[in-house]
Amino acid sequence: MTLLEVSGLYVSYGPIDAVRGASISVERGDVVAIVGPNGAGKSSILQAIQGLVRVRAGSVRWRGTDITGWAPERRARAGIAFVPESRGVFRTLSIGENLRLAGCALAADVDVSERVRLALRYFPALTDRLSERAAVLSGGERQQLAIGRALVAAPELLILDEPSLGLAPVVLDELFAGLARLRDEGWTILLVEQNVARAVKLADHLFSLRGGVIERVSDPGELLRNPSFRAKHLGLG
Amino acid sequence: MSAVAQNLINALSLGSLYALIALGVALLFSIMGLINFAHGELIMIGGYALLWFAGLPFAVTAVLVVGVVIGCALAMERAAFRSVRGATGETLLMTSFALSLLVQGGALLFEGADPKSVDVLGSLGASVEVAGVSVGKLDIAIIGVTAVLLLGLAWFLRATSLGVQMRAAAEDFGMARALGVRANLVVAAAFGMSGAFAAIAAIFLVASTGALTPAMGLKPVLVGFVAIVLGGLGRLWAAALGAYVLALLSVMLQAYLPDGVAPYRDALVYFGIVVILMFRPHGIAGRPGAVRV
Numbered sequence: 092m093t094l095l096e097v098s099g100l101y102v103s104y105g106p107i108d109a110v111r112g113a114s115i116s117v118e119r120g121d122v123v124a125i126v127g128p129n130g131a132g133k134s135s136i137l138q139a140i141q142g143l144v145r146v147r148a149g150s151v152r153w154r155g156t157d158i159t160g161w162a163p164e165r166r167a168r169a170g171i172a173f174v175p176e177s178r179g180v181f182r183t184l185s186i187g188e189n190l191r192l193a194g195c196a197l198a199a200d201v202d203v204s205e206r207v208r209l210a211l212r213y214f215p216a217l218t219d220r221l222s223e224r225a226a227v228l229s230g231g232e233r234q235q236l237a238i239g240r241a242l243v244a245a246p247e248l249l250i251l252d253e254p255s256l257g258l259a260p261v262v263l264d265e266l267f268a269g270l271a272r273l274r275d276e277g278w279t280i281l282l283v284e285q286n287v288a289r290a291v292k293l294a295d296h297l298f299s300l301r302g303g304v305i306e307r308v309s310d311p312g313e314l315l316r317n318p319s320f321r322a323k324h325l326g327l328g
Numbered sequence: 329m330s331a332v333a334q335n336l337i338n339a340l341s342l343g344s345l346y347a348l349i350a351l352g353v354a355l356l357f358s359i360m361g362l363i364n365f366a367h368g369e370l371i372m373i374g375g376y377a378l379l380w381f382a383g384l385p386f387a388v389t390a391v392l393v394v395g396v397v398i399g400c401a402l403a404m405e406r407a408a409f410r411s412v413r414g415a416t417g418e419t420l421l422m423t424s425f426a427l428s429l430l431v432q433g434g435a436l437l438f439e440g441a442d443p444k445s446v447d448v449l450g451s452l453g454a455s456v457e458v459a460g461v462s463v464g465k466l467d468i469a470i471i472g473v474t475a476v477l478l479l480g481l482a483w484f485l486r487a488t489s490l491g492v493q494m495r496a497a498a499e500d501f502g503m504a505r506a507l508g509v510r511a512n513l514v515v516a517a518a519f520g521m522s523g524a525f526a527a528i529a530a531i532f533l534v535a536s537t538g539a540l541t542p543a544m545g546l547k548p549v550l551v552g553f554v555a556i557v558l559g560g561l562g563r564l565w566a567a568a569l570g571a572y573v574l575a576l577l578s579v580m581l582q583a584y585l586p587d588g589v590a591p592y593r594d595a596l597v598y599f600g601i602v603v604i605l606m607f608r609p610h611g612i613a614g615r616p617g618a619v620r621v
Contacts, residue, residue: 262365
């Protein structure tokens with residue numbers, strides 16, 4: 092079943108087109124990665140899907156319904172969870188408050204505490220720190236909180252913008268092990284990632300974005316072996 | 329000693345009134361980035377509402393006044409500010425100026441330009457002796473009610489789901505919405521609370537002065553802005569702190585300036601604020617990286 096379908100998407104900042112006619116689809120249970128160099132417009136696509144930037148042309152369809160004009164909170168309630176590049180952790184709120192906030196996307200009769208408990212299974216280190224301010228967390232812990240918070244809403248689609256950005260290599264290993272676990276459990280994930288090698292290993296489908304134009308990569312493994320792609324995206328000769 | 333205590337109580341009372349006004353403005357600024365000049369008109373509407381409902385038992389009048397002003401604040405949000413939500417600070421500021429002039433014009437039309445008077449809380453006109461210091465009953469009421477409201481606001485923001493949503497929206501509105509926080513609910517709550525603070529400030533303001541004019545909200549709202557800037561933009565408790573510091577400066581200069589210099593009190597107060605902001609451009613308790621003055 093196609094959960095998300097982005098067609099002919101244009102996102103502009105003033106006179107500059109950041110995304111030019113991008114189309115992507117995400118099936119339930121898929122892990123889809125968008126790779127590409129800095130400034131290629133990757134984050135703009137994700138923000139357009141979550142309703143955080145204005146779409147100039149094109150459409151975003153969610154389970155067959157056109158949601159292009161929907162407010163971000165309506166998309167969250169419909170089952171889309173977004174973890175931005177900045178992590179979007181509220182520094183002035185406690186860790187517990189950050190987690191419970193995601194309960195806003197849930198129906199009123201859902202037990203948010205239970206959902207928080209379930210999400211914390213993935214990040215047990217946060218369990219004893221719920222009353223601490225989120226401002227005290229390290230970069231890796233902040234990423235854990237951001238992803239854990241997204242899971243509280245039990246989203247049908249988890250969107251991650253550059254999850255590896257700014258993380259130490261050892262933390263990166265943990266993060267991608269965690270994402271692989273989510274994939275294996277059947278979560279649907281759409282991520283933007285600069286670390287192409289990691290993205291290729293994790294994703295079922297890969298899209299490459301350059302200069303705002305997107306292309307589907309039919310064989311990610313082949314891509315990694317392709318010398319010109321390695322040179323362009325990985326800086327490897 | 330008793331003179332110092334007397335002045336401190338005066339400063340506390342004036343600071344409480346300033347804090348009510350400053351918090352009403354700061355609530356909207358922290359969530360929407362809106363500097364609402366029309367907040368003064370909410371205070372003005374509260375003042376005239378006291379006249380409209382005069383003669384009823386005070387508790388009933390107070391509830392009606394608070395209700396009317398909250399209703400007006402929500403109407404302002406719906407009619408004027410919702411369509412410019414997310415616009416630049418300049419657009420929001422201009423919208424609030426326009427709304428302020430419009431509402432003042434309406435008051436001129438319906439209530440006239442001549443000052444009116446109304447007796448509110450006249451029973452609190454007397455003073456009581458506390459440890460050798462004469463304290464006005466109205467001052468006690470202002471200080472007490474403000475303290476309860478500040479504690480209530482702090483509790484609301486910490487302990488309720490809507491309060492936590494408002495704090496999150498104040499930090500990053502877009503991210504809060506991406507998590508499912510309803511923008512309309514949070515903004516309406518902020519306007520409603522801002523209206524409640526304006527109404528209560530109006531009751532105490534009119535109880536102190538007794539006078540009503542269409543432009544009566546202008547000076548209080550300017551004082552509220554100064555208090556927010558002095559305390560530090562972006563933090564609610566800093567706005568209250570700024571209000572009390574501003575009142576302390578004002579009362580102490582009034583009390584201790586030599587007679588020849590006393591007429592320049594306000595100039596000296598604002599000079600003092602400029603000096604403070606030179607050393608702390610984010611305000612006394614403002615965060616570096618937040619809005620600079």
